[in-house]
Amino acid sequence: MDSSEHDSSMPSSGFATGGDLPPGLTEEEVEEIQLELTKVDDEIQTLKQVLTAKERHAAELKRRLGISPLSEIKQNFTKGWQEIQCSSAYMRTSQTVGDLNRRVTSSNVYKKTQETLSQAGQVTSAAFSTMGTAIRNRLGEMSNLSMRHSLSMPAMRNSPSFKSFEDKVENMKYKVMGRSNGEGSNSPTNNDATF
Numbered sequence: 001m002d003s004s005e006h007d008s009s010m011p012s013s014g015f016a017t018g019g020d021l022p023p024g025l026t027e028e029e030v031e032e033i034q035l036e037l038t039k040v041d042d043e044i045q046t047l048k049q050v051l052t053a054k055e056r057h058a059a060e061l062k063r064r065l066g067i068s069p070l071s072e073i074k075q076n077f078t079k080g081w082q083e084i085q086c087s088s089a090y091m092r093t094s095q096t097v098g099d100l101n102r103r104v105t106s107s108n109v110y111k112k113t114q115e116t117l118s119q120a121g122q123v124t125s126a127a128f129s130t131m132g133t134a135i136r137n138r139l140g141e142m143s144n145l146s147m148r149h150s151l152s153m154p155a156m157r158n159s160p161s162f163k164s165f166e167d168k169v170e171n172m173k174y175k176v177m178g179r180s181n182g183e184g185s186n187s188p189t190n191n192d193a194t195f
Contacts, residue, residue, distance in 0.1 A: 139167070 021030060062072070084090050104110050138161045 021027060025033075141159065143162050
């Protein structure tokens with residue numbers, strides 16, 4: 001830029017007026033650079049305004065098309081997730097995890113643990129089944145006994161099954177309620193059986 005093109009109404013920088021010029025620059029070069037900086041700053045402002053106007057216009061168009069900010073976020077998330085899944089880092093990690101999974105599931109320790117847990121599940125299932133059968137049989141005994149004694153309550157209460165059940169309930173009640181009342185550890189019944 002020629003010094004004749006320089007606008008003399010432009011204020012000088014602190015460098016030019018203070019007499020301290022940046023090293024290697026003349027006063028004219030400083031003014032020339034300042035003029036260029038001002039123009040670039042003006043262009044940046046103009047571009048920011050244009051960008052803001054374009055963003056408003058794009059938002060209006062999206063609104064008219066029924067595209068909400070939430071759907072945009074979903075779409076961006078989906079696109080980002082697809083890009084991640086296609087990335088080489090994700091592919092390598094998936095491969096490594098798959099290899100590790102295959103090694104773990106084929107190890108003897110894993111197989112033994114799986115077998116042990118399977119057996120424990122079968123034993124537990126059998127125990128619950130046996131308990132259910134025992135309860136059903138006891139209730140059946142009580143029902144049959146009460147039918148034989150014309151549904152008399154005293155007859156049912158005298159059955160061995162009912163007595164055993166009653167003792168266990170009283171014992172449990174004492175254990176739960178008795179200690180909260182500050183009572184000793186003596187049970188009201190002789191039977192220490194628990195559920």
